[in-house]
Amino acid sequence: MKKLINDPKNVVEEMVEGYVNAHPDYIRQLPENNRSLVSVRETKKDKVGILIGGGSGHEPAFMGYVGEGMADGVAVGNIFASPSPQPILEVTKAIDKGAGVVYLYGNYAGDVMNFGMAAEMADMEEDIEVGAALASDDVASAPVDEKEKRRGIAGEFFVYKAAGAAADFGYKLEEVVRIAEKANENTRSMGVGLTPCYLPQTNEPSFLIDEDEMEIGLGHHGEPGIEKGKLETADRVADRLVEDILNDMDLEKGDEVAVLVNGLGSTPKMDLYIIYRRVDQILKEQGIKIYRSYVGNYITSLEMGGCSITLMKLDDELTKTVDHAVDCPMFVQK
Amino acid sequence: MKKLINDPKNVVEEMVEGYVNAHPDYIRQLPENNRSLVSVRETKKDKVGILIGGGSGHEPAFMGYVGEGMADGVAVGNIFASPSPQPILEVTKAIDKGAGVVYLYGNYAGDVMNFGMAAEMADMEEDIEVGAALASDDVASAPVDEKEKRRGIAGEFFVYKAAGAAADFGYKLEEVVRIAEKANENTRSMGVGLTPCYLPQTNEPSFLIDEDEMEIGLGHHGEPGIEKGKLETADRVADRLVEDILNDMDLEKGDEVAVLVNGLGSTPKMDLYIIYRRVDQILKEQGIKIYRSYVGNYITSLEMGGCSITLMKLDDELTKTVDHAVDCPMFVQK
Structure with missing residues (x-):
């Protein structure tokens, strides 16, 4: 690399x-x-x-x-x-x-x-x-x-x-x-890895994966996921990640969440918003309200390819924290 | 891809x-x-x-x-x-x-x-x-x-x-x-391309380049640059880009600039800040004051690898515009 x-x-x-x-x-x-x-x-x-x-x-x-x-x-x-x-x-x-x-x-x-x-x-x-x-x-x-x-x-x-x-x-x-x-x-997250990152000192890939594969549940340092399979469409990937998240948390119709679609490094914003589009569809179908969304590179792994989806279930107290203004060099929220 | x-x-x-x-x-x-x-x-x-x-x-x-x-x-x-x-x-x-x-x-x-x-x-x-x-x-x-x-x-x-x-x-x-x-x-910019991006419809690379090469002056759509050569260190790349910029614009000791180190898509923020470090050194050596800096993915080319360096010479009027607060979904400045 x-x-x-x-x-x-x-x-x-x-x-x-x-x-x-x-x-x-x-x-x-x-x-x-x-x-x-x-x-x-x-x-x-x-x-x-x-x-x-x-x-x-x-x-x-x-x-x-x-x-x-x-x-x-x-x-x-x-x-x-x-x-x-x-x-x-x-x-x-x-x-x-x-x-x-x-x-x-x-x-x-x-x-x-x-x-x-x-x-x-x-x-x-x-x-x-x-x-x-x-x-x-x-x-x-x-x-x-x-x-x-x-x-x-x-x-x-x-x-x-x-x-x-x-x-x-x-x-x-x-x-x-x-x-x-x-x-x-x-808060619950699920990721998918498409391409590895390369540690500067070794320039070796953080994990091995075929040209047509993805790894569901891959960790941020290349830790193995739970399933390797053929790369699917953005919609199918989002379906799978959101399904695993929803099965793991207590969300009911009418609940509010904050959503984060996070890029792992090299995945374009185009792809992240296409993933977001499906997350939005699924949650709307289930009657879950998206209070606020974040889409972009928030926690990366050098130039790793792929993304993760995160949902945080909100209550009044957490909503107040999500709304709070931030002014940092790499993240500003008004 | x-x-x-x-x-x-x-x-x-x-x-x-x-x-x-x-x-x-x-x-x-x-x-x-x-x-x-x-x-x-x-x-x-x-x-x-x-x-x-x-x-x-x-x-x-x-x-x-x-x-x-x-x-x-x-x-x-x-x-x-x-x-x-x-x-x-x-x-x-x-x-x-x-x-x-x-x-x-x-x-x-x-x-x-x-x-x-x-x-x-x-x-x-x-x-x-x-x-x-x-x-x-x-x-x-x-x-x-x-x-x-x-x-x-x-x-x-x-x-x-x-x-x-x-x-x-x-x-x-x-x-x-x-x-x-x-x-x-x-404003003057110079870019360097390391790896191509791939158009979704064709999945073909936007330009061809060897495993150990870089292209100086590459355009945002893969337009040919002015020189292809062996990939050099971040410091030598920054030296070259800033030299071409400074040779092209009227900057004197004491002048103020805004700096943008822009990632083309897949290049990690780590690399961009290492490039910025050298830009900062060169400008300080020349007595040019950096008024404000932007480092990150501001205008990309899908997953292209590489970066560009931009300097804008400031006067009072332009400084006021640089300082102006912004609140957009993908860019916020307080």
């Missing part, structure tokens, strides 16, 4: 440098650690700090979501690898304004370990209260009665949105965690 | 349907023509109407830029093909509120013909005053003394931004045209 990079060893450092220099009105690196980025707008006194993070290669996630209405800081990992505890701790110290910090991350072993260690260090060494909420929205990754084993994929976006809004509303740490967990609990 | 589509003949209709259904608070189809889309917020009385358009496959351009602060309506063409005069005329009629309508489009033969015919029809049949400003920012497509022959590529974004703002400021039609033309005059 052809890439516009320099030395593959430096891609994360150089991306972060470019990012910070492109958006100096939004984001800065902490002098203590170049993998620790925080909003230039200092966290308000007594507002709960929101800290996100994970491996690189998922841009706009995660660093693109630091700004007003979402996260106060981000810890940046290597490609598809969790950030280590130190940069997480540095961000924690920078964004804690007395009300504590909530960590939001996907349910992956490395992230669970490193964010857990950073939380302990923050508590023991710095006396900062830390809460956490994990995204585990990928229906394909474990059965419904083992949701705690599920991976976080694009639905994590809704968890950020919910927690970022709750913190802005002035809610206390336990409340921010509760709302973030509710957002995750109400 | 694997695509998430249904019948290739229907991709534009289905994309538009998905788009309008995803963003009903922003955009609607005119009953007269399903290729005519207008903002749901009616153009203010006496505000000049801004009409954009062109072929499909460049999303977010063009329909993604209809909304507050940018365009009032868009005419949608087939893939990489100009919209015909009729949908342009229908949008013109819908968005004219007495102050006339300005057409903004790229300098391509088909667009020049069809937008020209629509302007004549608007004048003759409807008595609507129409002005026009064309984007011709692609340095690679003709020598500097034949700028009127140059293609419009990603720099068109700045032309939309300038005209959209000028119309919002309440300027009259001639003034809106003057500012749009100044934005184009002050």
Whole structure:
């Protein structure tokens, strides 16, 4: 795969440098650690700090979501690898304004370990209260009665949105965690992979797939899905993904949802809106109301081809968080 | 190339349907023509109407830029093909509120013909005053003394931004045209192609290129560039593109520019920010101030791989247009 990079060893450092220099009105690196980025707008006194993070290669996630209405800081990992505890701790110290910090991350072993260690260090060494909420929205990754084993994929976006809004509303740490967990609990995603991405260091494909195949339920790092088959039409793919999602969640006629059709990297917006068209048809047929829609590249896997569909079931509290204005370098909502 | 589509003949209709259904608070189809889309917020009385358009496959351009602060309506063409005069005329009629309508489009033969015919029809049949400003920012497509022959590529974004703002400021039609033309005059772009895109109907590559090659100056529809060579590092690519741009425009130490690093479709944001990093270095070395930066997929070519770099030289008037807030489904600026 052809890439516009320099030395593959430096891609994360150089991306972060470019990012910070492109958006100096939004984001800065902490002098203590170049993998620790925080909003230039200092966290308000007594507002709960929101800290996100994970491996690189998922841009706009995660660093693109630091700004007003979402996260106060981000810890940046290597490609598809969790950030280590130190940069997480540095961000924690920078964004804690007395009300504590909530960590939001996907349910992956490395992230669970490193964010857990950073939380302990923050508590023991710095006396900062830390809460956490994990995204585990990928229906394909474990059965419904083992949701705690599920991976976080694009639905994590809704968890950020919910927690970022709750913190802005002035809610206390336990409340921010509760709302973030509710957002995750109400969110389901299913993806389909068409073409792999290529890690800069090896330039090897993240998974193998034939020229006429798709993989249903593929993970964001090329984790195997639940079914490989011939590539079908957009409508049939959407039918399948939405069916699996609806079978997994409690949605009734009249319920309201937020929808996210997320591109994995190289899939054009044209294809994503054709997928959206069918999602919209299915939900309308079932009497489920789409309150707000997001279509585009929200959490990617480098140049992977394919998409995921995410539904979040709304109630009054979550609707308020979905409506909350956001101003980040890679995502703005008025 | 694997695509998430249904019948290739229907991709534009289905994309538009998905788009309008995803963003009903922003955009609607005119009953007269399903290729005519207008903002749901009616153009203010006496505000000049801004009409954009062109072929499909460049999303977010063009329909993604209809909304507050940018365009009032868009005419949608087939893939990489100009919209015909009729949908342009229908949008013109819908968005004219007495102050006339300005057409903004790229300098391509088909667009020049069809937008020209629509302007004549608007004048003759409807008595609507129409002005026009064309984007011709692609340095690679003709020598500097034949700028009127140059293609419009990603720099068109700045032309939309300038005209959209000028119309919002309440300027009259001639003034809106003057500012749009100044934005184009002050804007230069250079692109590099790494991998082709595939038209849905044929699934044939838009251009041929070897596994280790890049093409400097490649057009948005696969038009040949000025030089094919071995793929180089991101820094060398940025050096080359910026050099060609700077050689073509009048920039001095102390001047201010807006920068756009535009992805052509499948190139990850990681690569785009690594390119931006070098652009930023070069301009700082030369004492040129970057006032504002845009990095991402602004005008694409389906899943084409590569990017373009655009600089717009600013003065007070253009800076005001760059700062103007925008709220469109695919682009929001606070």
